Amino acid sequence: MAARIPDKPTLDGLEDRWSQEWDAAGTYRFDRTKTREEIFAIDTPPPTVSGSLHVGHVFSYTHTDAIARYQRMRGREIFYPMGWDDNGLPTERRVQNYYGVRCEPHLPYDPDFTPPDQPPKQALAVSRRNFTELCGRLVVEDEQKFEELWRHLGLSVDWSMTYTTIGEVARRTSQRAFLRQLARDEVYKAEAPTLWDVDFRTAVAQAEMEDREVAGAYHRLRFHRSDGTDLVVETTRPELLAACVAVVAHPDDARYQPLFGTEVTTPLYGVSVPVVAHRLADPEKGSGVAMICTFGDVTDVTWWRELDLPVRAIVGADGRIKADPPDALVRTDGAVDAFAEIAGKTVKQAQARVVEQLAASDELDGDPRPIMHPVKFYEKGDRPLEIVTSRQWYVRNGGRDLALRARLIERGKELQWHPAYMRARYESWVEGLTGDWLISRQRYFGVPFPIWYPLDEQGQPRYDAPITPGDDALPVDPSSDTPPGYSEEQRDRPGGFTGDPDIMDTWATSSLTPQLACGWIDDPDLFARTFPMDLRPQAHEIIRTWLFSSVVRAHQEHDTIPWKHATISGWVLDPDRKKMSKSRGNVVTPMEWLEKFGSDGVRYWAVSGRPGTDTAFDEGQIKIGRKLAIKLLNVSKFVLGISGHLDTDPLEVTTTSGLDNSFLADLLAVVDDATTAFDGFDYARALERTERFFWDFCDNYVELVKGRAYDGGDDVAALSAQQTLRAALHTLLRLFAPFLPFVTEEVWSWWQEGSVHRAPWPARDQYRISATVGPDRGNAYAVAAEVLTEIRKEKSSQKRSLATPVTRAVVRDTAERLDALRAAEIDVRNAGRIDQLETEVADALGVVVELAEPDAA
């Protein structure tokens, strides 16, 4: 076909135009008739729909898209659905702020409720169902905005295949998977001390916990021995003194060995507590003796459990000191009055009061000593976690089972990690697990546990005899649905039933994204064609959550790993190399950049970041990407201007020039390099190779053959250059297509049928190159380019135009290289404007140039 080349090629408007064309043509539509071997299935991270996408999303999703486009061009059918993570706490928080409401689960549903236009100052209390309806409404709006951005960025997703993590299918999938785990005894409900966020009033999992350095202080408390002397204990949490159940020292600590087995009394309250020995007590720390409270930190839980100590809890689920003192205080004179002064206070207020009390009773040894120390926080929380005893659901994940833990580490080895060293993070996490996976949350917008409990005659739930729904009843909401064999009138009545009030944590659903995306429960045919999947792309910070939990679920449900490969992306750092985040206030809105520099430019920046590496946000790199895209337009216009009239196969080339031969050999070497890099998921390397070759092509090959390609006097020589240019363009467009989908598609449309994104990836066997010249002249192209550079250098140093004619040039070089140069002589003379070209054999390259005199005018 004849090429149709715009007079003034431009990047403007390519995003809208081509995303519409691709949609209309179904370019990225998934063909589900393909077999498992033909399909490449990607388990894309469902972005959290709780506001806006940031530049970090653009970064990592572009990496995956480049891989998807490469695999598609290699002939794989790409299964690449997009999910929306609209489940859970981030959505709840957003709904609370957006509409000015809060959830009160005991309120009845109001079918006529409409949120106020402006969020009221005082949050409006609404029922759980009204609340979750608002959540559902808001996420739909957000999801549309997200899709718009992704399309603008050029993600080659099949937009008819989206899923959500709170939708009907997700709830049914989560509940079914949970019930199957229950039947296999992989989940259980237990009452235990639990990490607890006092603001969200929910339990949290080990994986959602993080350490933060905060200010604290060591307080030296005087406990009292029976002989009247003091035992000084250092603590950062004096407010928990009333919860103290023992003091502990290391068994080998000679200072305290005489005390083991004796009792001491606590300051303020005078409660007797035993002195016990445990290996975790550190003789180096403080006075070498610690107080054990129920519960100040996770070490307290270990001591409490292993030393079989009583519970004396004083912190409630709201983070305040409970109103009633523990029994041990009630039995001790004066203790109740001392406790009454902190009852109802927050732990911070209580600490201040307890310190005053201790000072007044002269039981505080010296002033508190300020320190900075790590304290555990919920990653989304603002106040330190407390430890509260509660009844929760747990998934067995190897935290308490060494055989399972070893098996899951083996699963990690079955998975191919890119980069490979990221597996170490998985292993160190699994090896450091301290308990099973806590999946229940005392929240509202999430998948409910599909469980009811019978109530005994006293109205107490029988947790040992849960009632489960049949598969065909799913999804259920036990707070409004009635269990089989009961009537709704029996809800919360003695002898009746009660629904499990909790919802599943968002990771309990997200850990099933392969099952959700591949149609595990509704579409066995699709599931067989897509699962286990090929690729899980994700960020390194959620290896311990998303990746690990997905491996656990696939291991339990399917006895396999969920994917063959995992690509782990780094973070986007701001130019000061801090992680970009909203709290730092340095987030760039992606749409601004996409519109300012074009999607291809932004994509170029993203795929310049090597796999797994944190990359600084860099406007300069985006501009370079934009320049590259513009260069592609211009050089394509030029190449097709010369060769667009040809009607032969672009990959069929008959060369009459050693220069063309050696250039094509270089081109195919780049194809090999890019292919190898992409097969190893190293998109950045594939791009770097292609880009370097492309600029060399523009600067040297095009300049060298320009004259010959235009010269109609020698048809065969001109044709050789024209065909070579055309083959190079055809190849380069395909090599760049995964990175710069818009500009490559634009140029492709000037002269090719169909989409470049469905064209086959370049490979040697596609080319038919026949040479009519004699023996291969090896590096003719490289030598010619070097000589041309010398000529340019001379003109530049004499401050003359590159168009200045060279009256005489003498090239000195080795005989071998001069031989290669002869194969390209005509091109070097054209490009350098050389009248007379002579050669002399020498040890290395050297060029003597005589320039024409400047015009007298």
Place this chain on the structure above:
RNA sequence: GGGCGUUUAGCUCAGUUGGGAGAGCGCCUGCCUUACAAGCAGGAGGUCGGCAGUUCGAGCCUGCCAGCGCCCACCA
């Protein structure tokens, strides 16, 4: 405390069988040249974090040390 990564030009980074120290940006000097002035050509600029070792030869391999970043850890 354990582990992983990283350190190459002013900046961002390539450098994969051990032999030439490179690219882009920035800076300087020039140039309208049969696509591209949003362009093109040329130039300056680096004891490749430090020390030791292996080798004919080390940016690359080995050991130790240091800075930076991250992951993990029972941090009273």
